[in-house]
Amino acid sequence: MSCSESSGTDCGQALENLYLFIDHEMDDASCEEIEAHIKSCSPCLDEYDLERVVKSLVLRSCSEVAPAPLRDKVLVSIRTVQVQITETYTE
Ligand SMILES: [Zn+2]
Incomplete structure (x- = not known):
């Protein structure tokens, strides 16, 4: 077992x-875990940088427009809950 990779x-x-994590919608403990992982894992760091760039572009272009990403986020959350409910009922 290697300790270096298994930080939880x-x-x-x-x-x-x-x-x-990017939206700061996590509690501090989870944020620290993700941050620690991203810093020690280059594939995740790449992904993080990419998402952050996209995010900042979206924020800039949306500052004067209606917050469509928020609606998308809500839809995704609803879908996630639906999947969880489905899984609960099938098991
Ligand atoms: Zn990783």
């Missing part, structure tokens, strides 16, 4: 939480 967060988890 794997790539899947880090990427899953990437958007929340």
Whole structure:
């Protein structure tokens, strides 16, 4: 077993939480975990940088327009909940 890679967060988890992390919608403990992983994992760091660039572009272009990304985010959340409900019922 290697201790260097298993800091409690794997790539899947880090990427899953990437958007929340960028939006600062996580609690501090989770943020630290993701941040630590991103800093020690270059594929995730690349992804993080990319998302951050996209995010800043979107923010800049949306500053005078209606917040469409918020609506998309809500839709994604609803879909996630629906999937969880489906999984709960099938098991
Ligand atoms: Zn990673």
